[in-house]
Amino acid sequence: MARTPEGPPPPPVVQRLRIRWAKRGRLRFTSHRDFQRAFERALRRANVPVAYSAGFSPHPKISYAGAAPTGTASEAEYVEVGLQERVELEPVRAALDAALAPGLDILEIVEAAPGALADRLEASHWRIELPGVGVGVAEAAAEAFLVAPEVKVERLTKDGVRTFDARGAVARLGVLDGSARGPLDDSARGPLDDSARGPLDAPGAQREGREGPCAILDVVVRHGIPTVRPDDVLSGLRSVADLVPPEPPRAVRLAQGPLDEATGIVGDPLAHDRDAVGASGIPSTA
Amino acid sequence: MPVESVFPRLEPLLTQVQKPVQYVGGELNAQVKDWDACDVRWALMYPDAYEVGLPNQGLQILYEVLNEREGTLAERTYSVWPDLEGLMREHGVPQFTVDAHRPVGAFDVFGLSFATELGYTNMLAALDLAGIPLEAKDRDESHPVVLAGGHAAFNPEPIADFIDAAVLGDGEEAVLLITDVIRAWKGEGSPGGRAELLLRLARTGSVYIPRYYDVEYLEDGRIRRVVPNTPGVPWRVSKHTVMNLDEWPYPKQPLVPLAETVHERMSVEVFRGCTRGCRFCQAGMITRPVRERSITTIGEMVDAGLKATGFQEVGLLSLSSADHSEIAEVTKGLADRYEGTNTSLSLPSTRVDAFNIDLANELTRNGRRSGLTFAPEGGTDRMRKVINKMVTEDDLIRTVAAAYGAGWRQVKLYFMCGLPTETDEDVVAIARVAKRVIETGRQVSGKRDIRCTVSIGGFVPKPHTPFQWAAQLDHETTDARLAKLRDAIRADRDYAKAIGFRYHDGKPGIVEGLLSRGDRRVGKVIRAVYEDGGRFDGWSEHFSFDRWMACADSALADEPVDVSWYTTRERDKAEVLPWDHLDSGLDKEWLWDDWQDAVDEVEVDDCRWNPCFDCGVCPQMGTDIQIGPTGRTLLPLTPVGR
Known part of the structure; x- marks a missing residue:
């Protein structure tokens, strides 16, 4: 039988945040792994109550969508974070943005509605x-x-x-x-x-x-x-x-x-969440 | 005059190199000050790759100390990898700082921190890329003062031709002293040019200016004497010692890189100096006396640092952290404070005899249970008496029994090969020790999956230690001894799989030995290696022993000395050593007596808990041991991450 750590299991996820962020200027040279480390530290500095997995080596509940290659800039990167306590969206957006170096900018946070974000990134x-x-x-x-x-x-x-x-x-x-x-x-x-x-x-x-x-x-x-x-x-x-x-x-x-094949226009993947639950920041559709 | 960023010219090159993020700066807590609002400007370099250099505590401390000063700025630069170096040469992009991408040649001081001598060729590469003449004599007022610090600066003679100045010891107060001298000189309109500035620095008595000393040689190649050649220059230059670490709680805002680096943790130095008296250990000898940081300052630094960085690991640094007089209170206090925040604690260096299970449990309470590392250094009790390790094999076995009994499965043991008086038997005995460790682990845990890793480093005699007179072991014998040890470990099939064995061949140690105990004549070798393409000598994939030997043969052809003269030759008491005019505070007579005690296998105790043994540092430097306990405790706080 697999060993498990003593003590109660970690608190469950009660809120999921979907975050759009940008990689700009000289920081476009950050790789995906570089961003992951920076983002996890920013979550700690910003006191975001991230949920952790169970086990001897708990991992924060974060999932990253397909990353722009190192050296390319982006105005539309996405990451999803599971929280163990509910938060107000705008204070978290501002705190996270402040906790990251200028050039890695948190643009918008929405609370996740049902449905996988990855499926919408067509x-x-x-x-x-x-x-x-x-x-x-x-x-x-x-x-x-x-x-x-x-x-x-x-x-x-x-x-x-x-x-x-x-x-x-x-x-x-x-x-x-x-x-x-x-x-x-x-x-x-x-x-x-x-x-x-x-x-x-x-x-x-x-x-x-x-x-x-x-x-x-x-x-x-x-x-x-x-x-x-x-x-x-x-x-x-x-x-x-x-x-x-x-x-x-x-x-x-x-x-x-999402891609509109008829027009070739790329839509906003967070529109569904924003309409369903709420958002803070700059929406990526008008 | 504004100094322009080279970034627009660098940027197109970055798409063509590996890991470009290391060259763009933008670290959390990095600072860019207004160039024109400052009159003394430092470019600080750790002459190795960014991933190694960025976490360096010394450089981060000086960066903050200088930038906190009004009118003073400091930026950082690191060695660029050969792929970018080639492109920079092709496109005429100079060595730059990562903070504002300013050319290093535009600064007043180019300060390099040498933790190891293997950074010397990288210094030459950086000087050349910066457009600064390689040799100090060819520089003029338009060039920065090239300043060496760090442990290797206790014998900067091999690089004496390339540097303008060197500082021995703690940098915090020294950089401010130098800043003041430069500011005053510039304020007066730079009278007397570069020579005057360097002379003013020399006359402080605590900045070494090699050009103001002449080295005379005997016909057989030994040094006859080293004499000042200019009035007012002191015969000996003293090291700097910061006496109250609580007054210097740096780094306050540690740099958090975007790129992956070798250490990603919040490091707090819990004390500086060590008086255990291990005879091979240059760090322990040159940083005396012991000066502890108080438990309350440690607690404040950890709290502020975690908030400023978001790091998940706290490293309590020193030469032997478990020796802090209140280490139990510190670790328990921190473990209590960060309970439930996934923040782990580590003590990177723990002595066999200072380890205890309570301490280890506190260290792993909030984080992962990583392996434990101990450094018996020598394979036999006799060997450990020679090096004054003051730890017996039974001490080691008791300690690993406690660790395995408390649930650890893996222990790492660090040894050295090539110590003075060492025989094949002393090294082969390491295999027996390792087997006993495994056997003990299996007994106390009742399990078979017990592991231990034996890691071996080659011993290199260092200046300002009792072994500064010793013959270094040649690399052929080193390799032969390690082969015997490997065979001995593998011979017993019941244990072989449980014991990991890691070692390096003896060749890099010979080059390190040449650079450690070299004199000014070795500079020609360094330059020849650099010009032949030598870079990143601390990296096995870049290091070329054959290149070093070939360059040494040609560069020293007209001298009565060669590589073995510098390395495998034992010195006698009367010989003038290249660093004798550089004062680490240690009394040369005491070092000699300690060397004789080593050969006689006589041990010397720690002066923290025993009477003074007259090493000379405290009276010479006007210092004293500063240790607790203070009796204070850590205040409860709401930590970051909760």
Whole structure:
């Protein structure tokens, strides 16, 4: 029989929080594991009554949704936390945000309604800036990508090089002109309104003090196995149109959520919870 | 003049390197002060990878002490890995601080903390990346004062050509003293240039400026004497000693990194110094006397630190934490306070004879029961008398019996190989000790799943210890002895599976020995290794023994000395040692007598509980032992995480 620790079992989960957070500026270089450690410490500093699992090595009840790759920024990352006591949402949001380094920002907290959050994260909306790449060149590459029935790309994983199709997952691929933009404010706050607002108005759309052409890819990618990432789309553009950006591209995830296949618009995954229970922070839909 | 951040130029490179987060800063509790509002600016470096350097207590303490001062700022920099170094050279990005990404060359002081000599090549890499000339003589007013501290600075002679200054001992007051000297000199319009500033530092008597000392050699290669070459420069430079740790409760706001690092815990130093008198231990010798932090300050620091960091583990640091006069009260008080908050306590170094089950139970009450580590250091009672460990095999067996009896299943034992007077038998005896430990564990627990890990380090003689005269064991003999021990452990099948065996080969120890007891001539070797691509010598995947030996052969070709002269040669009493002009407070006569006692297997007690043995530190430095008990207790608090 398995040994169990002495004493009563840990208190049960009485409230579940769904949290949208952002990874901005230089902190986009944090990996998923880096964020996990920082977030668990922030929960402690902010005195959030997190529930723990039973056993000799109790673990906090936290589940993370698919993470943006290291080096990419995001305005729409999600994590869910189980609590052993009920809390007010806004004080917890503010305390958690204060307990994290600027650049890891807690945007919104809702209380979870029934239904798994992961099931609602069907697709991601990415903006990929390509400094040094002209709009015409990018448009031609995007065109070639979209007409291809399949675009095989390779990615180096823990288990070696993996080859898969990057085309099938792409629900939308547009090109915008970012060359005439003003200075970038990566940490700009404000509603992140993927459905009701032009993508160029979103944070992360502009680059700091750069001259010259800068095409911006506006991409919606369905989640799958493996999940197609901004890198993979760029690999695909290289293979179909020899598009090789002269400078490292910069990607930001603008939204994650349910995908409207007809319009290619990514919806708000917390809308259901917010309507059902309540929220604090900046909703990601208008 | 504003100094611009190099981050825009660094950023495109970060997508091309491993673990970029280590270069972006943004740690919780990091500080960025206004450059133009400060007139004395320090760049502090731990010359190893970020994951090792960030948790370093010394650097975190100085960072806070300096930043608390108005008009003074401090930022941090760490060694960059070769992938980024290559890109920085290609794109002309200089060595930068992680706080505001300012170029290190723009600061007034570039202070490096050397916990080990194996960081010397990394210092040269950082200097070169910073655009600072490698040799001090080639620098001018536009360059920072390159300052070495940390334990290795007690013999900075191998790096004397590369540093402008060195500080021995505790840094808290020393950095403020140096700051004041620089501020005054700058305020006067920097009269006399760099030479004047360095001279002012030298004349304080507690900052070592190598250029103001000439080293003369005898024909056979030994040092004839070391003499000041400038009026007003003292013959000997003293170490710094902070006498009241309660007045210096740092770090108050420990840095919490985003990147994964080697220690992720709230560390509080419970005392500084150690008078157990282990003869191999440089840390114990050079940090005398013992100065305890009071139970109340420890409690306040833990509380404030946990609130500021969110760490889940508290480490009570010192050279032998269970020796604190109120350690039982401290651990019980903390365990009570953090009951139910998943906060664990650890004592990273516990002596065999100071361990008891009550203490161990308090340590594991709120957290996981990790393994226990003890350091008998030597395999036989004879060997332990030589090193003055003052622990017998029976003490060890009693302690592990208590631990296994109380439910522990795993014990780790740390030993050394290559100690003075050691024979093959002394090392092979470790196998017998390990078997006895397992046998004891099986008896007292009634279980078979008892484990013990034997971990062996190679002994390197260090300056300012009684073994500073000793011959280091050559690496071939070290490896042969370890092979015999491995065979002896494996020979008995009833025990072999229960005993883990971890060791390193003897080669890195020879390089460490060369750098530890080297003189100024060794600088040429360090430079040659650096120029040949040597970096990160503390990392086995980067360390190249063959490169060190080849560079030493060519760099020392015109000298009457070689690597074995520095390492495996025993010194006699009359020899002038390269660090004799650097004063750790220890009386050289006392060290010599203690060396003779070692050879005669005579033990010397701890002066905390016995009369003074005249090591010389207290009268020399005007210090005294500072220990409790205070009789106070920890106040109840509502802790973080509850």
